[in-house]
Structures are given as C-alpha cells and as structure tokens.
Amino acid sequence: MRLGFENCGGECVFSSEMDSPARETYRENFGETPDGDIRDIDVKTIPEHDLLLAGFPCQPFSIAGVSKLRSMGLEHGFLNETKGTLFFDICRILEQHNPRAFMLENVKGLLWHGNRLEKINMLGPKRIQALLKHFGRRRSIRYASEEELREVPGIGKTMAKRIHESRTFVKIMKALEGLGYTVKWKVINSKNFVPQRRERIFIVGFNDGTSFEFPDMPEDLPVLSEILEKKVDDKYTINDHLWNYHQERKKKQKEKGNGFGYSIFDRNQSSGTLPARYNKDGADILIKQRGKNPRKLTPRECARLMGFPETFVLNKSENQMYKQFGNAVVASLVSHLAKSIVETAKWN
Numbered sequence: 077m078r079l080g081f082e083n084c085g086g087e088c089v090f091s092s093e094m095d096s097p098a099r100e101t102y103r104e105n106f107g108e109t110p111d112g113d114i115r116d117i118d119v120k121t122i123p124e125h126d127l128l129l130a131g132f133p134c135q136p137f138s139i140a141g142v143s144k145l146r147s148m149g150l151e152h153g154f155l156n157e158t159k160g161t162l163f164f165d166i167c168r169i170l171e172q173h174n175p176r177a178f179m180l181e182n183v184k185g186l187l188w189h190g191n192r193l194e195k196i197n198m199l200g201p202k203r204i205q206a207l208l209k210h211f212g213r214r215r216s217i218r219y220a221s222e223e224e225l226r227e228v229p230g231i232g233k234t235m236a237k238r239i240h241e242s243r244t245f246v247k248i249m250k251a252l253e254g255l256g257y258t259v260k261w262k263v264i265n266s267k268n269f270v271p272q273r274r275e276r277i278f279i280v281g282f283n284d285g286t287s288f289e290f291p292d293m294p295e296d297l298p299v300l301s302e303i304l305e306k307k308v309d310d311k312y313t314i315n316d317h318l319w320n321y322h323q324e325r326k327k328k329q330k331e332k333g334n335g336f337g338y339s340i341f342d343r344n345q346s347s348g349t350l351p352a353r354y355n356k357d358g359a360d361i362l363i364k365q366r367g368k369n370p371r372k373l374t375p376r377e378c379a380r381l382m383g384f385p386e387t388f389v390l391n392k393s394e395n396q397m398y399k400q401f402g403n404a405v406v407a408s409l410v411s412h413l414a415k416s417i418v419e420t421a422k423w424n
Contacts, residue, residue: 077129077181078106079384080410084418089123097396104389114165119172126423128169128178131405132162163248170255177286177421178252179413180279181405184263187277188218190243199235206230218243248279257281262290264413266406270383271298271346274406278413282421291416301343303380304363313371314358322359338362340370350381352402355395375401383408 078088091110093099103109111117170178193204193214210228211217217225217239225236240246252259259281266274280288314322326337338359341347347361350373354360358372365371373381375390375397383406391397418424 077131077179077405077407077410079407080405080412080414081127081129081418083411084414085424086127086414086418089125092117097391097393098400101389101391101396101400104391114162119165119168122169122173124173125175126177126421127417128166128173128175129180130166130178131181132166163251167251167255170252170257174256174283176284177280177282177288177417178257179417182277182279184275184277186248187245187263188215188243189245190218193217193239196238196242199239203230203235252279252281255283257283258285258287260288260290264290264293264409266383266409267298267346268293268296269298269408269412270381270406271300271303272348272350272381272406273346274349276405280413280417286420288417288420291412294412297346299344299346300341300363303377304343305374305377308371308374312374313365314362314369316369318357319369322357322362340364347381350378350402352399354378354402355398378402382406383411 078091082088088106091102091106091108092112092114093102093110094113099109166178166180193199193207206228207217207225208214211220222236222240225231225239226233228236231239241250249259249261259279261277261279263275263277266272266276278290280290282288322338329336339348340362342364349360351360354372361373362370363373375394378398378401379388379390380386382401382404384401384404385407391400
C-alpha cells in the first residue's frame with residue numbers, strides 16, 4: 077500500500093511490522109526499519125498524518141464481553157467490542173490523531189465473518205434450525221439483512237438485530253462511523269491489473285463528510301504470459317512424486333464431491349489467488365509445460381503477479397518471498413485507488 081501512495085506523491089511518516097523477515101524486506105526497499113508490534117506502541121508517539129493505511133486479521137469480536145459490561149450497568153462504547161483485535165489498534169490511532177482519511181484492506185470473507193451462531197446469546201438450537209430451514213446454509217444466514225432475518229418464524233426484531241450485529245464487518249463499520257468517518261467499501265478483483273483473480277475488500281473513510289466514490293476499473297484483462305520469465309530453473313518444476321500426489325488428491329476430492337486440489341493454468345489465462353502457503357507445494361497456481369510436469373511460479377513472477385515493480389528487492393529466503401507476496405496487497409491496484417483518494421482529498 078505504501079508503494080501505491082508514494083507513486084502519487086505521498087510520504088510515509090510511520091510504519092509498523094512485527095515479522096522479522098518482513099522487516100528485512102521493508103528495510104531493503106525503503107531504507108528504514110518499521111516499528112514493531114503495534115499493540116506495544118504508544119499511539120501518542122506516532123507522527124501526525126493525513127492518511128492511515130492498514131490491513132488486519134479478521135478474528136471475530138466478542139459479544140460476551142459486551143453483554144458482561146451491560147449486566148454490570150456499564151456503557152461499553154463503540155470501541156470496546158473490538159478490544160483484543162488489531163482492528164482495535166487501528167481505532168486507537170484514528171481516535172488519537174484523527175487523520176483526514178484512511179484506507180483499510182482485508183479478505184472478502186470479512187463480509188460474513190463473525191461469531192458462530194451457537195455463541196449468540198439466546199439463539200438456541202430451535203432458532204438455529206429455523207434459520208437453516210429458511211436460508212438453507214449458514215453462509216446465507218451471514219449474508220442475510222436484518223429485515224430478511226425478521227421474516228424467519230421465531231426470530232423477531234430483537235433476535236434479528238442481535239444476529240446482524242454479531243458480524244465482524246457490522247461492528248467494524250459501526251466503530252469507524254462512531255469515530256466520525258463517512259465510510260465506503262467495495263470488493264475489488266485484481267484481474268484488471270494483474271493476471272490473478274484475487275478479491276479483496278477495501279474500506280475508505282473521510283472525517284470531513286466527504287463521500288468517496290470508488291473509481292472504475294480498467295478494461296484490460298492481463299494474462300500470465302505477460303509476467304512469466306522466459307528461462308526458468310528446473311528446480312521450479314515439481315517432481316514426479318509431488319505431481320502424482322496432486323493428481324491423486326484431486327481425484328479423491330472429486331469423488332467426494334469437493335472442489336479441492338491443484339489448479340493448473342496456461343500462458344493465456346489468469347491465475348487464481350496467490351496464497352501465503354504457496355511455497356508448500358505450489359498447488360494453488362501451477363503452470364503448464366510442454367513435455368514436463370507443471371511448475372511453480374518463481375519469486376520474481378510472484379512479485380509481478382502482485383503488481384510490484386521490477387526494482388523491488390526480494391527477500392533472501394525463497395520461503396519468505398512466497399509468504400510475503402501471498403500476504404501482500406496488489407500494488408498496481410492500490411496505485412489506482414490512491415490516485416482517486418488523492419484527487420478526492422485535493423492533496424495534489
């Protein structure tokens with residue numbers, strides 16, 4: 077995300093990263109070492125800034141803690157529900173410094189992520205069965221609006237609101253809006269920027285009432301031939317043992333009715349999502365080869381697949397390279413969003 081906004085003239089005044097190999101890569105490319113674990117940092121020591129950029133894990137926030145505070149007659153406030161999560165630390169910074177804008181990034185699954193139905197207060201087995209009968213599956217319950225939940229026999233207005241507010245994303249929006257921000261979000265697929273189908277949710281907010289509009293995406297659909305190297309070391313071709321394992325596993329999963337298994341692509345396609353576990357066996361993105369077993373992407377190809385410039389210095393460890401790119405944000409996509417945010421803010 078830093079690369080994208082520096083391309084628009086931004087200057088980074090603070091960064092935080094606790095993973096040692098990631099800090100090494102950061103230092104190699106930006107000439108500075110990020111501060112450590114954000115949970116241990118006094119937010120008052122963070123420099124003033126116009127824009128906050130962050131990603132965070134999407135663990136569910138506690139309902140039990142809020143219920144306990146209410147039972148004690150204490151006001152829980154819009155931030156208490158997020159305690160114990162890294163999102164809470166984002167809120168700490170926003171509350172302290174009140175930057176004009178922010179952009180957050182997360183996986184698409186954040187939209188339906190939350191506490192299990194069984195952990196929602198007063199939602200017993202009979203009500204859960206009624207929900208499943210009405211919606212068919214648990215994920216559909218997570219997608220349902222508060223109004224749709226009310227239509228289920230035995231749920232009612234109070235329980236519908238309780239189910240709705242158990243969702244992580246609802247709590248995130250509530251917290252950000254409670255801090256005074258006008259917030260917009262969108263799930264964006266990276267396929268228009270790089271030959272990779274990677275859906276991520278981006279959340280943008282302004283504290284002065286500005287309502288941000290996400291820009292249109294380019295019409296281009298890149299293909300893998302644009303990022304593949306011409307000469308690739310044989311070590312990236314998977315051996316017979318691993319290739320046989322992939323094929324057998326996919327066959328067994330198909331017999332069970334599952335879609336799990338390796339994914340193979342040719343040069344004229346775009347790939348699926350590059351995961352942080354890619355180095356394990358390359359199963360998520362294998363490249364077809366004539367007269368050979370398929371191969372994994374090289375680290376430099378992964379960098380290109382994530383929209384990083386050719387000048388980006390890779391970590392010395394291949395394991396870490398794959399992990400870091402799998403955890404990264406598509407840099408070229410961020411540059412596109414950064415341009416719109418900067419224009420909306422009239423910072424240029």
